[in-house]
Amino acid sequence: MSSSAFIPNTISLSLFLSASFNSMASKEIARELPPLLRVYNDGTVERFLGSPHVPPSLLDPETLVSSKDIVISENPSISARVYLPPKLNNSHQQKLPIFVYFHGGAFCLESAFSFLHHRYLNLIASEAKVLVVSVEYRLAPENPLPAAYEDSWEALKWVTSHFNSNKSEPWLVEHGDFNRFYIGGDTAGANVAHNAVLRVGVESETLWGVKIAGVVLAFPLFWSSEPVLSEMVEGFEESSAMQVWKFVYPDAPGGIDNPLINPLASGAPSLASLGCHKVLIFVAGKDDLRDRGIWYYDAVKKSGWEGDVELVRVEGEEHCFQIYHPETENSKGVISRIASFLV
Template identity: 60%
Template structure:
């Protein structure tokens, strides 16, 4: 059966559906809706003023986008099919949304990621489409569902449970995952994140929780950091006293081993995880729950002074600096704020990391590679009492295991991650 995810853009429509930004601050985000509800698409804002109805469909089977434009006056339809196999997958979204641009004033943009218009609407140019959870993924047998963690501010997540829970009373480790996307694109419910966590939950035999933290432009940092802490406190409330937990989750109550709590993510998601570990080193979770490990895949770290192979002349015009200025304009110290540069003089000591073991992964083509190696070496020299490891996944770009999980290098990396999450 072909599963189609449809992203509908309606003129003058009220922004609805899970993850849709509220144009006045997203503070009253609704509870999760099925991504097939109308209109859909992660953080697709109301595109007011459009004269045509436009639709983008994505087939999870054929992995093709189908772009349709339907005129309200002529009732004609134009159809274009694009294959994932020709270019990088997320650039499909960039191509489609750019081609759908209307005569609105751009007030801010960070290409190729996001464009903000004068009417408050937003185009998230590099986001894979949302997909619904599944009672049983046909490839892995993993079950998933969407859950609400908090109502004010609204915070939701997708939780994944491996099929092994059906045949065993053995409790499972918990992995709290934060997706990549430069703090402004992708979601906990997007196609790539969903597929990746199905695979990882099955391979590692873990409960994975993908956090749908708040995004730019309406929610600059430290909103995402606070959402991460809220999620950890919510999980900890189950361990302390599940009866008193807000929105208690049966999968955690019945199947989770709270002595094996991990946090991690890719790129900016790994940055969130690091900052949570720093906070956990000085603040306690409910019931004094301890975080066992941190899994930082190509973490987004940077600084004002180039190191290693980072370009010298173009350093201050790097995309990393542009992203940080966009997502945390009020950060003290700018790009040398300890949240993005944990090795800067005066940053909190890495010896205070609030976990017992840490795995940092790097790739050969990742622009953060030298920063991540420096971070690994700095943790080793800090006097931290835990065990830190560095894993080089090969000559690939960051997050390749998510985009190309079928490749040998991706399979090897996922196995390495799974061996850590025990």
């Protein structure tokens, strides 16, 4: 499995090598995850990939979407960027579906405040006419897993606490329709969304009475100790998914067969208990994670879950292409399909 499962194919290994040669040459390397990042003995973390942070916008010139940053928790540090699309001319009082989004980046890169996700979620908010809450969870290796899962769950509880209340975020109270509540994400963020909606179904906690209508899993990151379909090749044991998981969650019980990364592991909660009504899964033809998305789709269908699950295959495309190249026809198709799901 190549690193293309986590980074765009336009970024080559030479970027990593060039940065490595020029940076922190006097420090000792403690461990590294090529070509993504490196950790030094003094605790310094050097990331070689990822888009820069950008500020929110009062009015995005392309989409007319407004965005702002909010603090969810000071300890631990959890924040979010909220996106509000322009109101429809003939429905000034209409409330909007809510979409809680978890960004990708192998649990160690990217941000709710990064350029790529800011641009992408402006497009989602505009096309779908939804209020988006993009969660900024803590990253590994500074905060190894399960920190990202815990932060995302706390963020989900915080958002739903605004249902039938006058809580701290006026956009949620004034514009959010909690009867049309969705979650989702891309790659590692899709993994987080899966585990969150599974937790909703398994635990008695009801998120303040809010029901999750559906979940969007774009190119989800799942793996296991046993290969499936096209993964049955030499080198599977050294796959990038395995290397990432060991790096971001070195103490994971069960290793790569921990239920957080392997939803079909022994002892994992049944997929029949997914706490939503519908699931939308995307896979891409040139993505090393594509067969895991199909594997998950088939498992949900066979689980006895009573909701609706749909698999969308986009041939000839790389991992998370719609975020890196949103201007293409295939990317526009993905965004339109997500918009039609979030109703």
